[in-house]
Amino acid sequence: MVLILRDGDRNVSSAVSDRVCFVVTHSASVSRIYFEKEAAVMEADRESGADFRVNVKSKKHVREQLEKYKDLFKKLLDGQCHISEEDKAKLLQEMVVNFEFTVQENLVIGGLSWDEVSEDYCEDYDSTINDILDEKIVETACKRNSYPKQIRNQVVRSLRAERKLLGLYEQTGEATRPKTRPSSRHCHQKCVSCCTCQC
Incomplete structure (x- = not known):
């Protein structure tokens, strides 16, 4: 204003x-x-x-x-x-x-006052980028050490849960299978033999 x-x-x-x-x-x-x-x-x-x-x-x-x-x-x-x-x-x-x-x-x-710096002074951007890159590499390496341990626990939990579900599925599948009785098999064979004789 x-x-x-x-x-x-x-x-x-x-x-x-x-x-x-x-x-x-x-x-x-x-x-x-x-x-x-x-x-x-x-x-x-x-x-x-x-x-x-x-x-x-x-x-x-x-x-x-x-x-x-x-x-x-x-x-x-x-x-x-x-x-x-x-x-x-x-x-x-x-x-x-x-x-x-x-x-x-x-x-x-660059940490210096205006009068202490030459007119064409420019801080090296490559070194700054390299410093940042080095920091990110170290950070990634640390994550590679710690994250697999955390991930392993989650994988083990999910595999256990899958096994439990598969175990429950197999148990229910076996319980619903029809069982053949020897008496019904014997009756079936008799019927088949009788049918073939009449022809």
Whole structure:
């Protein structure tokens, strides 16, 4: 959100976001950007000793992103019709410098600060990928040791359950088989012999 106020011969422009609150005070000769809220938050973080800086892998990629924000600031100032072109240029330059300084202060590139890293520094992605791959290989090897033991117990349980079911099936199958009695077999043979004799 951008708010433009007119205060006599001075223009006050305020931009507010969640983490950064800065006020741009503009007069004919002086342009200043005051980082109010962010400066207080950063000072409190420094006193506590915690490092909340963002770790990135490439200074080149950060530079490319900063160029995109430069265009955004330019569009923002182009929308201000009551500011002269040379004042817009000064404001743009100062806004970009202050923004870049703040970004650089809040970044760590490969564990080093912005000034300690060369301009073309880019952390080796191959080594990072190899480290991740090594971790996954170790994790898989550990699973190969532990999971077969867990799976074996389940397989044994399922085989026992199948055997029980088959045992019950065989018992019921034998109980339902018709048994032939010797007397009925003897009667059957007599009937067959009688039938053949009459022909």
